[in-house]
Amino acid sequence: MRGARFNAWFGRGWLSAGYLFLYLPIVALVVYSFNDSPIPNVWRGFTLKWFARLPADTEMVNGLWLSLKIAFLTACGAVVLGTMAAFALVKYRRFRGRTLFSGMVNAPLVMPEVVVGLSLLLMLVQMQRALGYPERGLFTIWLGHLLLGMAYATVVIQSRLQDLNPQLEEAAMDLGARPSQVFWLVTLPMIAQSMVSAWLLTFTISLDDVVLSAFLSGPGATTMPLVIFSRARLGLNPSVNAVATITVALVSVGVIATSYLIARAERRRAQEAAAAARA
């Protein structure tokens, strides 16, 4: 049994090393955001001055506002389109061009963003020449992010839709519900949780994107990642660390709160099911 013991320890060691690898950069970012030294790698005592300076950093603040607006619009649009696409792929087994459709839904997940950004921009420029619309800016960045976000939203919602018990929808139809009623009253509440996850995921993807935004942005439309990227390119910058710490704090709070709410909802549903089974 020495082999099994060794395996258990080896497994634990491998997992710990892996998580250390994943989290070390995040820890380093946070630690050095409190560093009282203009050279971020040399520790010289604790300070909050980098945070205090952020509100006056108009470039960063304006970028943040634009990014939040785009991320909000992207997440909403991506969840609507993603739900439709997931529904089409799961519920409608056969329609013309289904293979092309599923290919186009999945491709943006892996397609290098440089190619997606360049091609979308070149098309929009042609469109602008022909129709005088759209100007490069918030709208064009949103289109690019929507494309990427829709792919992620579809994958998330699709996997939930596939796990649903079709008998529930059939039962609703047997009881006389119209297809739209089945969708709004039965299917939607059951996939709502995955739609929330998809919304949050696409929101963060949009908030983080550099390449698509760089291609699709116009004059005056500089998103926060573009500001961060241009500073990071030049070298280490304490303002970037401060932004990172705020992001990490917000994400941690958000994720903990969401998982708590989801766990509570699950528990309540389990209790209701148990009560219904007893009755």
Place this chain on the structure above:
Amino acid sequence: MTKALRRLFSGRGAVVGLPYAFLLLFFLLPFFIVFKISVSEMEAVTFKDVLTLKEGVLQLTVKFGNYVFITQDALYFKTYLASLKYAAATTLLCLAIGYPFAYFMARARATVQPALLMLVMLPFWTSFLLRVYAWRGLLAEDGWVAEALIAIGADQAMAALGLIAAPGKLLHSPFSLVLGMTYTYLPFMVLPLYGNLAKMDLRLLEAAADLGATPWVAFWKVTVPLSKAGIIAGSMLVFIPCVGEFVIPELLGGPETLMIGRVIWDEFFSNNDWPMASTVAVVMILLIIVPLAVFNKYQAEAQEARR
């Protein structure tokens, strides 16, 4: 006509039609336009249309000069090769780290598995750009990782292998580039592998043991072949985007790690040569089209199999 209209406004027509139209217009059509521009001639400030009306006659001007130029210029060839090389190295590293990782996750106690999974997904939610930037700090002079690697003498070995330019200079090298890409894409390898390994029927391993296989043999002959779909899905999720990666080479790469994403970027933003940028992009699409088809096939199969 009315029938078609009614179908369009019925639930089903709209559910399929709206996302379909969106993807055709904003994903597929742009690729045709990129191809069209790649064969257009460059004029003073802008490119010429492929189809022009001259004295009432429609003229088609197609120029394959850019493609000829790419095949003849050694720089482009070297850059494409380097992109494929770094993407392949990253994929292999992700597999070497990620497979055992996903395996031990899937064999951990059922009660801790959701937490382990959550911990792999969490970095997704914090900015990827900021995490790549963090490696600049960790690998720079006096950085934590740099100090540790120098303390154990790993930098000497890497310099001898040509992974870094000189001992102590870890940043802006093939080493830091591949490390950054491996770091960023590791979750994309772990997640499909975990999904695959977690639902494996463990009785198969018992059967193998009953038939006299050692755990090691059972692992290679049962577990690994059964996780083939996960290996392929994970590898494609890492390899394809890495070929065209731009941000990581820009922040962690160096002068000798020029990748093709940067070339497209420079042709477009610095040289303003849209036809050339398009040509480079078209050739890149051709390079990744086979992996892309493999990925789509396995993705579709996995989705069908779940029913």
